[in-house]
Amino acid sequence: MRIYISVDMEGVTGLVDADDVQPGGRDYERGRLMMAEDVNAAVRGAVAAGATDITVNDAHGPMRNLLPESLHPAARLIRGKPKQLLMLEGLTAEHDAAVFVGYHARAGVLGVLSHSFMGHEIEDMWLDGRPVGEIGLAHATAAAIGVPVAALTGDDRACAEMAEWDASVTTVAVKYARDRFTADLRPAEEARADIEKAVAAVLPVPPRASAAAQDQSTLTVRWQSASVASTLLGIPGVTSADTRTVQARGTVPGLYRLFGVWMRVAASLTNQAPYC
Template identity: 45%
Template sequence: MRILISADMEGVSGVVHPAETNPERYDYERGRALMTAEVNAVIEGVLAAAPNADVLVADAHGPFRNIITEELDRRVRLVRGRPRPLGMLGGLDERTDAVMFVGYHARAGAGPAVLAHTMSDGVLSARLNGRTYGEIGFNAAMAGHHGAPVALIAGDDAACAELAELSPGTVTVAVKEALGQAAAVTLHPAVARERLREGAAAAVRSVAEIEPFRIDGQVTLEMDVWGATVDLATLIPGVERLPGGRTISFPARDLPEAYRMMLLIVALGQVPR
């Protein structure tokens, strides 16, 4: 069995503020230590249930260089750094039996939800065939395209509820209850890790019963973005600016093409100008 763990930071227990997730802020080292510990707890649960599992961990927050490598469980391999194919799902392929989301957060505009956004603060909304999705939906659909269900999600209660709408069979572990964008009632990290170990083991045992979330056929990507990102995006063949000024549209042949375009547009919004 091959498991890919995609690890973000905003949904980690105890984390509620950008100062804890931004490498340039004072409390980041604490945030990355908490993130690493939660990933290790999930690994322990996976390998307790499936000792021979092949486990990859995709560092999927910000620069993709957050997990403290020397403190990561030595039984796994780490996908680190960016840019890379498939972004937050680096390491995903047709051999992947299941994906687990750890430290995930709700989409932009959701609330109450801790540190809710979609890929970057420059994205106001992102839609596939008219339905709004955040990182959870985009990544679940991309995993599903490769035949892999999302077996586990850990984050605040809003993130767990967001995935439950798309994949009712997924094991959810809410490590905090959102009170707002930068406030939550959070479990003690040690308690959160206990629940993550148990949840990951249960998720491994239920993989065969979870249906992958899929979006098949042609896909229209729409994104509402800030400022000059619209101007840059419309330089890409096929991308159109819609009435209103800040919405762009792209007719994709399939989900992977829409996903890659979304990653590119997000990256354009982060280019220094």
């Protein structure tokens, strides 16, 4: 059984602030170790369920947060950037299931460290007219590739967002949002024990109906900056909905890759800190 684990950082046990998740932050070094412990709990669960091949993708920020020596020896690590498939780099139809660890709610939701990919630079996103963030776009991309998402961990708002997209996905809330930088934390050992148990219990995942990779969808992004939107119109296939909103049509995996290009363009124009 081949399992793929995508790990973000904002939804990790115990973390609540930018200083916990950004390189150079006063608690970042502790945060990256907490990140590894949540991932390792998921890996242990996958091993207990019979997984023989486990890939972990470091999907947060610089994508160099996980220390290779801190990772469970049963897993291989994809580390660094750029990545053409972003938070799902390395995911293929040969994987039997995906697990999302440390995920967070989308922009506009009052969840812990909530945002959509680029902090305040992205105000809103829609996939086929439906509000979407990192959870929904990753889930839709995995489905189009043909891989079911088995489990997700994060705060309670991230879990609720996942349930809205696919109620069959098992979720583990490791903390409960009180505000964007405040949470009611579960004891770390308790939360990790639940991650391990949940992953072990949900695998293997029965085959599910998935969107055909060739189906066409529309991705729409509203930026904080009109300059970003204007510049992106220079990319073939990108159209304008208004002065700050662009959209494109294609397969979901193709749109996910294209969106990565949009973010690189936006970063070159704005260079803003993600939490403000």
